[in-house]
Structures are given as structure tokens and as C-alpha cells.
Amino acid sequence: MKKVRDVFWSYKKFQYKIEIISDNPNPDTLKDNIVYVVGGKQYIKWAYLKCPCGCNDIIMLSLDQKKYPSWSVKQGKLGQATISPSIDKLDGCHSHFFIKKGRLIWAQYSRNF
Numbered sequence: 001m002k003k004v005r006d007v008f009w010s011y012k013k014f015q016y017k018i019e020i021i022s023d024n025p026n027p028d029t030l031k032d033n034i035v036y037v038v039g040g041k042q043y044i045k046w047a048y049l050k051c052p053c054g055c056n057d058i059i060m061l062s063l064d065q066k067k068y069p070s071w072s073v074k075q076g077k078l079g080q081a082t083i084s085p086s087i088d089k090l091d092g093c094h095s096h097f098f099i100k101k102g103r104l105i106w107a108q109y110s111r112n113f
């Protein structure tokens with residue numbers, strides 16, 4: 001199974017995949033194109049990802065449905081990430097984008113480009 005997955009990756013069928021980690025990540029070690037979900041199946045609290053525009057900011061999303069705003073993160077068969085709703089960065093670069101089935105879709109081009 002792992003081999004099939006690697007082949008898909010090498011062909012860049014999708015960009016974003018999910019990695020589940022047990023503790024908050026060290027911001028210096030975050031890789032591009034990975035959505036880090038903190039927790040396990042029983043408790044998921046936060047998702048972290050690097051801003052795709054290249055500004056190097058870390059975006060932190062609350063996955064706690066009882067709070068607002070919150071997001072939901074889904075994992076496809078090959079690990080590809082879907083995040084809903086869209087991610088709208090309110091500070092810094094003001095990026096606004098979707099991640100659907102591992103693909104990055106810009107909602108609008110940032111005024112700061």
C-alpha cells in the first residue's frame with residue numbers, strides 16, 4: 001500500500017496531505033503541503049499548516065466545533081486533505097484559499113502580492 005501512495009505522491013496528484021501528531025508541532029519543523037492535525041481520532045483540537053503564499057506564517061485552525069470560528073478537516077484515501085470552510089487569513093498576507101482533496105485553490109489573489 002505504501003508504494004502506491006508514494007507513486008501518487010511522486011506524480012503530484014495532490015498537494016496537501018494530513019499528518020496526525022500527538023502534540024503541538026514546533027513551528028520551525030513544519031513542512032509545506034502538510035496539514036498537521038493535533039490529537040487522535042477521539043480528540044482533535046487544532047490543525048496547523050504553513051501559509052501557502054510563501055510568507056512562512058503558520059496558520060492555526062480550531063477544529064473544535066463548539067467554538068467559532070472552527071473548521072473541519074477530512075482525510076481522503078491517500079491522505080489528501082480537505083479543509084472546510086475556506087481559510088481566510090485576517091492578518092499578514094491576507095491569503096484566502098481552499099484546500100479540497102489535497103488541492104490548493106486560491107479564492108482571490110492577495111492585494112499584497
Ligand SMILES: [Zn+2]
Pocket residue numbers: 051052053054055056057092093094095
Ligand atoms: Zn501568507
